Amino acid sequence: MPLMRFLITAGPTREAIDPVRYLTNHSSGKMGYCLAEAAVHEGHSVLLISGPTSLDIPHGVDFLPVECAQEMYDAVKNQAPYADAAILSAAVADYRPVSVPDRKIKKTGERMILELERTADILGSMRAEFGFSGILVGFAAETHDVENYARGKLERKRCDMIVANDVSRSDIGFNSSENEVLLVYPDRTEFLEKAPKAQIALQIIERASRLAQGKAP
Numbered sequence: 125m126p127l128m129r130f131l132i133t134a135g136p137t138r139e140a141i142d143p144v145r146y147l148t149n150h151s152s153g154k155m156g157y158c159l160a161e162a163a164v165h166e167g168h169s170v171l172l173i174s175g176p177t178s179l180d181i182p183h184g185v186d187f188l189p190v191e192c193a194q195e196m197y198d199a200v201k202n203q204a205p206y207a208d209a210a211i212l213s214a215a216v217a218d219y220r221p222v223s224v225p226d227r228k229i230k231k232t233g234e235r236m237i238l239e240l241e242r243t244a245d246i247l248g249s250m251r252a253e254f255g256f257s258g259i260l261v262g263f264a265a266e267t268h269d270v271e272n273y274a275r276g277k278l279e280r281k282r283c284d285m286i287v288a289n290d291v292s293r294s295d296i297g298f299n300s301s302e303n304e305v306l307l308v309y310p311d312r313t314e315f316l317e318k319a320p321k322a323q324i325a326l327q328i329i330e331r332a333s334r335l336a337q338g339k340a341p
């Protein structure tokens with residue numbers, strides 16, 4: 125198999141509310157870091173763009189740490205031209221606070237309203253905005269109708285493959301060391317049975333390299 129340059133995003137993002145608080149999610153980053161390790165193991169070169177996690181940086185990867193969705197967007201936009209394949213596994217915040225005061229927000233009444241605005245969709249920008257023509261793999265975290273929602277994301281974001289997770293299950297996915305996923309392609313769906321994330325990662329990297337071979341001129 126030809127060696128490739130992978131761009132991989134991982135982890136959660138943090139969206140500041142004020143200087144001491146932020147919005148985030150339960151992503152541990154494990155799946156993305158396993159993907160980076162698996163790609164290096166297969167001899168590929170890897171740029172890992174990661175939100176804040178407690179994981180060690182895998183050996184042999186180029187590492188670009190980011191905090192919020194906008195930083196991840198800018199990093200991916202700058203780096204996408206150098207990648208043959210992009211696997212966007214980060215759990216990017218969909219909304220961020222509209223304004224972030226310089227000073228800590230003091231509590232006042234019994235309730236408070238936090239106004240949020242949409243963040244840019246990084247995966248959804250790859251084809252249309254960044255002109256990325258390599259292999260594009262996205263993730264879908266769903267609690268129900270997993271395959272249908274994943275297929276919708278595959279088409280809307282013009283991906284070659286979506287890795288779909290059922291996040292309603294506590295034994296796999298978010299924060300767990302095992303996963304069981306559906307790989308949704310434009311013309312079919314493949315089931316990867318429950319296995320350690322490192323093993324799932326190797327299978328995803330293998331599928332991505334095979335897709336690249338199919339696409340090669």
Ligand code: CTP
Binds near residue numbers: 214261262263
């Ligand atoms: N994603 C992204 N940028 C965002 C939001 C999501 O790049 N601002 C990417 C994720 O990294 C993942 C894919 O889009 O690869 C799907 O993420 P998911 O949260 O499942 O889908 P959304 O399109 O955000 O839809 P929703 O959360 O409403 O289900």
Ligand code: CA
Binds near residue numbers: 216217218
């Ligand atoms: Ca989302």
